[in-house]
Amino acid sequence: xxxxxxxxxxxxxxxxxxxxxxxxxxxxxxxxxxxxxxxxxxxxxxxxxxxxxxxxxxxxxxxxxxxxxxxxxxxxxxxxxxxxxxxxxxxxxxxxxxxxxxxxxxxxxxxxxxxxxxxxxxxxxxxxxxxxxxxxxxxxxxxxxxxxxxxxxxxxxxxxxxxxxxxxxxxxxxxxxxxxxxxxxxxxxxxxxxxxxxxxxxxxxxxxxxxxxxxxxxxxxxxxxxxxxxxxxxxxxxxxxxxxxxxxxxxxxxxxxxxxxxxxxxxxxxxxxxxxxxxxxxxxxxxxxxxxxxxxxxxxxxxxxxxxxxxxxxxxxxxxxxxxxxxxxxxxxxxxxxxxxxxxxxxxxxxxxxxxxxxxxxxxxxxxxxxxxxxxxxxxxxxxxxxxxxxxxxxxxxxxxxxxxxxxxxxxxxxxxxxxxxxxxxxxxxxxxxxxxxxxxxxxxxxxxxxxxxxxxxxxxxxxxxxxxxxxxxxxxxxxxxxxxxxxxxxxxxxxxxxxxxxxxxxxxxxxxxxxxxxxxxxxxxxxxxxxxxxxxx
Amino acid sequence: xxxxxxxxxxxxxxxxxxxxxxxxxxxxxxxxxxxxxxxxxxxxxxxxxxxxxxxxxxxxxxxxxxxxxxxxxxxxxxxxxxxxxxxxxxxxxxxxxxxxxxxxxxxxxxxxxxxxxxxxxxxxxxxxxxxxxxxxxxxxxxxxxxxxxxxxxxxxxxxxxxxxxxxxxxxxxxxxxxxxxxxxxxxxxxxxxxxxxxxxxxxxxxxxxxxxxxxxxxxxxxxxxxxxxxxxxxxxxxxxxxxxxxxxxxxxxxxxxxxxxxxxxxxxxxxxxxxxxxxxxxxxxxxxxxxxxxxxxxxxxxxxxxxxxxxxxxxxxxxxxxxxxxxxxxxxxxxxxxxxxxxxxxx
Numbered sequence: 001x002x003x004x005x006x007x008x009x010x011x012x013x014x015x016x017x018x019x020x021x022x023x024x025x026x027x028x029x030x031x032x033x034x035x036x037x038x039x040x041x042x043x044x045x046x047x048x049x050x051x052x053x054x055x056x057x058x059x060x061x062x063x064x065x066x067x068x069x070x071x072x073x074x075x076x077x078x079x080x081x082x083x084x085x086x087x088x089x090x091x092x093x094x095x096x097x098x099x100x101x102x103x104x105x106x107x108x109x110x111x112x113x114x115x116x117x118x119x120x121x122x123x124x125x126x127x128x129x130x131x132x133x134x135x136x137x138x139x140x141x142x143x144x145x146x147x148x149x150x151x152x153x154x155x156x157x158x159x160x161x162x163x164x165x166x167x168x169x170x171x172x173x174x175x176x177x178x179x180x181x182x183x184x185x186x187x188x189x190x191x192x193x194x195x196x197x198x199x200x201x202x203x204x205x206x207x208x209x210x211x212x213x214x215x216x217x218x219x220x221x222x223x224x225x226x227x228x229x230x231x232x233x234x235x236x237x238x239x240x241x242x243x244x245x246x247x248x249x250x251x252x253x254x255x256x257x258x259x260x261x262x263x264x265x266x267x268x269x270x271x272x273x274x275x276x277x278x279x280x281x282x283x284x285x286x287x288x289x290x291x292x293x294x295x296x297x298x299x300x301x302x303x304x305x306x307x308x309x310x311x312x313x314x315x316x317x318x319x320x321x322x323x324x325x326x327x328x329x330x331x332x333x334x335x336x337x338x339x340x341x342x343x344x345x346x347x348x349x350x351x352x353x354x355x356x357x358x359x360x361x362x363x364x365x366x367x368x369x370x371x372x373x374x375x376x377x378x379x380x381x382x383x384x385x386x387x388x389x390x391x392x393x394x395x396x397x398x399x400x401x402x403x404x405x406x407x408x409x410x411x412x413x414x415x416x417x418x419x420x421x422x423x424x425x426x427x428x429x430x431x432x433x434x435x436x437x438x439x440x441x442x443x444x445x446x447x448x449x450x451x452x453x454x455x456x457x458x459x460x461x462x463x464x465x466x467x468x469x470x471x472x473x474x475x476x477x478x479x480x481x482x483x484x485x486x487x488x489x490x491x492x493x494x495x496x497x498x499x500x501x502x503x504x505x506x507x508x509x510x511x512x513x514x515x516x517x518x519x520x521x522x523x524x525x526x527x528x529x530x531x532x533x534x535x536x537x538x
Numbered sequence: 539x540x541x542x543x544x545x546x547x548x549x550x551x552x553x554x555x556x557x558x559x560x561x562x563x564x565x566x567x568x569x570x571x572x573x574x575x576x577x578x579x580x581x582x583x584x585x586x587x588x589x590x591x592x593x594x595x596x597x598x599x600x601x602x603x604x605x606x607x608x609x610x611x612x613x614x615x616x617x618x619x620x621x622x623x624x625x626x627x628x629x630x631x632x633x634x635x636x637x638x639x640x641x642x643x644x645x646x647x648x649x650x651x652x653x654x655x656x657x658x659x660x661x662x663x664x665x666x667x668x669x670x671x672x673x674x675x676x677x678x679x680x681x682x683x684x685x686x687x688x689x690x691x692x693x694x695x696x697x698x699x700x701x702x703x704x705x706x707x708x709x710x711x712x713x714x715x716x717x718x719x720x721x722x723x724x725x726x727x728x729x730x731x732x733x734x735x736x737x738x739x740x741x742x743x744x745x746x747x748x749x750x751x752x753x754x755x756x757x758x759x760x761x762x763x764x765x766x767x768x769x770x771x772x773x774x775x776x777x778x779x780x781x782x783x784x785x786x787x788x789x790x791x792x793x794x795x796x797x798x799x800x801x802x803x804x805x806x807x808x809x810x811x812x813x814x815x816x817x818x819x820x821x822x823x824x825x826x827x828x829x830x831x832x833x834x835x836x837x838x839x840x841x842x843x844x845x846x847x848x849x850x851x852x853x854x855x856x857x858x859x860x861x862x863x864x865x866x867x868x869x870x871x872x873x874x875x876x877x878x879x880x881x882x883x884x885x
Binding site for chain 1: 546552586588590591592593614615616618619620622624625626628629630631632641642644684687688691697
């Protein structure tokens, strides 16, 4: 590659890292200003609880998504049971359900005034039955595990499929039982995929605001929110946010280092998968487990939402609703395009320039996913405000009188926030897609006289298309579900479906939140179905 | 004497599709055996049934006097103690070479494991690779490790499923010889599956030619070549052409190359129309008395040349002769036949 190309790639990569770093520095700058009174107060009162709550949540959700995701993926790829082909794709459907939607559906169903407890009361009388507290640690964990397990499921599934089962059979011919082979061969081989899915789910958990807010479960995100809007204390909010960030960085670094030396090259010749043919009670047990998960995580919530939405359909299905939908889609598409472009740059530069600056830039640029939406929003807002100020000053210096905002409060600011937040989402599939393209292909193209640009366009892009497509769709779905950053950064008149849901659920109006919620699920289903079809060809 | 492995009339497959039916085979201790057949003939299914990955719907499989598979019995693969080498090597990507090789020795002490690993890696000539990972090795090295791993627990029977088919030709030929040497040296009873007859002939002391789920001939390689039991084996093994003829007695056939006779006799009456198998080494060129044939093609192979010829009757022949007999295509040459094993099939 000519020298000037190198600098362009490198500069863009470093700029992407800067776009992520600047808001983070703003967040950390909270420590520079001494607002110790509030901080001491926080430290004495809530910090211990926040840490404990967050730890329990991460532990619970982590175990939940791993068990559900890996277990279900193994059952649908390695075992033959009635309905396997259906569950193979259907178990990805909960990906379309935002956690906060699941949360308010569960509350609406299970709360004291909800249909379940009402029925129990009518049958057994008041106090004649035992019912677990829904707004509890267990409740939050269950809700989040139900909607986040598909991350682990999808990645583990494709890893099990590419593994084939000859290694499992080799292990069994060397004396390992079926379970032994699962734990000692299948799972360790799939570990990078499982850990990648797990880290996505955990970052989502760390950043979640909607679910914990609805459940009144105090974590860093809600504390930041309260510090910001309740105490109007920027510094306390940033300090809390920086704690959260440290946790995310630890998780991420651990994941990246764990892979170590044992690189798992995908088998280029995937042999036929011989599935365990389950018979007798086992096949019905597996069928029940798969049905139960699908029902709880998808079918039941959708039915409940549909029935709620039906009651308000006449009133609420108006031009305002269509406007919300249009804005949500627009924002999603714009963000997806920008984010994928950014992720391609990162992945290419990472491969073509293996130096310290590029490596750390890429590591930094893909950190945004762990940044809670609200904190990110604040960071970006403050960063853009100061950039606006600099611009205004500069323009005034050259004699142009302007007032106001170029970046702050524009759609651009929101899109940048989305990009920062979801670069990691797009980077994953693109990077692994690129990893599958052998270097000799590019060398062959160069040898046949193609320039670097032509090679990129004619060789990499067509081969990368599945990865690009996946990346774009994942970003689209995530942006549409995104709540806190959107609420803070949206320009006037850019309400989205998620914002509407927050407004309605905070007033306990489940029915009126149901229509945007079910819309979000339905639209979110399209990319999920495309993902499903793509994986079916696998 | 019953063999170490007895397969009796097994049937394999799933609902609606029988892959292997009424399949029987007996393997004696310390022998190298081969299942040879085109892809899809069921040879891999037989191997997987022996290893315990494929249930048996009928018949039984007996290892060392113990029924391991039948309609009612299905001993788990890990309790059979049968070694297996896979087509795609199936090395555990997250374990080092040493850990791969000792995987089947988990119940032994770690010092013993180390000793065996060292010994096995020396056996396959990769003693320096103990601490490396599978993806750092070449295909041929990975295959050697796979063999070492399967042999380390000293299995009473080793199964190999097309173990060399992913390697390039040169490497394959060398590795086949190496592996045969190792197996002979360790006197490991082996059942080897392949679609490549060269491999089968090098490794297999006994070779079973399979098609469509059945054994067509179970014999020594020499006999498979010179005395194929039926047309399929004749066609599948080695090169050669069938030419038309008519039986004139139980031992002789009239063909466009004249009267042919060998050391075999056939029960069919004189006048029966038959096809005669002529191998390239049965057909002699430039003989004193023979039939003039046209050379249509010529393939130089170094020490030998393979000629394709057309008889006056229109039959095609192949002839393999030392390469100092150099004749150009389009020329005619006198052709004679020296077929000690006259193989004839009824039309």
